[in-house]
Amino acid sequence: MGNTGDMGIDVSGLGDFIRDQRDQAQMSLRQLAKAADVSNPYLSQVERGLRKPSAEILGRIAQGLRISAETLYVQAGILAQRAGDDTVTTAIAADRTITERQRTTLLQIYAAFQAENQATAANHSSESSDDETLNEQSKMEVSHGSE
Amino acid sequence: MGNTGDMGIDVSGLGDFIRDQRDQAQMSLRQLAKAADVSNPYLSQVERGLRKPSAEILGRIAQGLRISAETLYVQAGILAQRAGDDTVTTAIAADRTITERQRTTLLQIYAAFQAENQATAANHSSESSDDETLNEQSKMEVSHGSE
DNA sequence: CCCATGTGCTTGCATTTGCAAACGTAAGCG
DNA sequence: CGCTTACGTTTGCAAATGCAAGCACATGGG
Incomplete structure (x- = not known):
């Protein structure tokens, strides 16, 4: 019990x-x-x-x-939670199961997503209709503080 | 038994x-x-x-x-052994600089790219004007042979 | 109203996981 | 020789996993 x-x-x-x-x-x-x-x-x-x-x-x-x-x-909790965006970037760059063009595309999309999140954090307006975005912001603020 | x-x-x-x-x-x-x-x-x-x-x-x-x-x-057999595939997937899954939905989207795009390359390998046409695509094919054929 | 279908949850059970107690064997020492 | 320590394995069992049968409730249609 x-x-x-x-x-x-x-x-x-x-x-x-x-x-x-x-x-x-x-x-x-x-x-x-x-x-x-x-x-x-x-x-x-x-x-x-x-x-x-x-x-x-x-x-x-x-x-x-x-x-x-x-x-x-x-x-x-089976796998460790590796933080940091350079891990994704490095992994994509090293991946040989997709072509270079595809790698470039993926990296661009990834960067766009990150920029999107940064812009949302910078605005910090009441525009957020997405609870998840709010949660992501607070998490990023926490991790930023620890750095 | x-x-x-x-x-x-x-x-x-x-x-x-x-x-x-x-x-x-x-x-x-x-x-x-x-x-x-x-x-x-x-x-x-x-x-x-x-x-x-x-x-x-x-x-x-x-x-x-x-x-x-x-x-x-x-x-x-819990984790996939394909080095590149595993690294990118794991990295994206663990990345906290992008939202969950963005992670899912990235992973789907990544998978689609891989599927695309698989299809190209299956066709095995002489259409490849890209040396890198050829290299990808030979690598995949090698790994297929070892399986 | 009744019936059919869908939803998520409860319950009992077969099987599997992981452990503790014990076993059989080997090696070293007095 | 007997004793001690170490080795890997056997065995029985408690707890956990995952499933099938069934439940209670909600919704829609005739």
Whole structure:
């Protein structure tokens, strides 16, 4: 019982994250469960932090959500959360599974996304209809302060 | 029993790998088990492919072996082994300078680029005026041959 | 109203994971 | 020889994982 409680606390971030992704994808719990080839009661328990899924199940859920498995591994604490934009830039530049033109395109899109976020932070207006943008801002402010 | 057999076949690569690493580190099974804070009988079973350890246990074993957890995740089939693919995907997933939706979008574009390259390789036409595309093809053919 | 369909959750259970106690064997020492 | 220590393995079991059957509720249509 106590363990169950602890487990809920430890993994609730993951469950919330999966729930958020599912909402964004406008999928019902049963739809995602089917897409992920996971039982819907179990998915429900995972989202509510009552169960801690294995990496295999995480992989399947990620597939159903059409996001990378690594994203969920990070949320679950299986993979380390490496910060910094140079990591993405370096990785893309070094990637040989896509052409140079594609690499350039990806880097440009990435930079545009970052600029978009910077502009939103600079404005700091009440324009934000997106709670997630607000959360991102506060996180960036925190990390900036630590640097 | 039949399942155990299958499990042995599926995970024997991981077990052998752990055993090899342990031998190289000149540690006994009990020493590694202690360093990894894992029971030695269980570690024995893992090495012989009788059990499939969770990501958490893998992380602990990696710690005991003083190797990266990702190395064992790859061996266990939790993480993809394609170097470039893995690095970019992981980096994007972990990046906090862009929003979740932007991360998803980037990952989708990245995947689409890769699929595009796969399709180009499948066609294998002489249309390639790009030397780099040719290099990509030969690399992919090599990796395909090793599989 | 009733019925059908969809939603997320509860519950019992089979299987798997990881551990503790114990085992059999080998090596070194008095 | 017996004893101690170390080695890797066997075995039984508690807890956790993941599933199937079922539940309660909401919504829409005839």
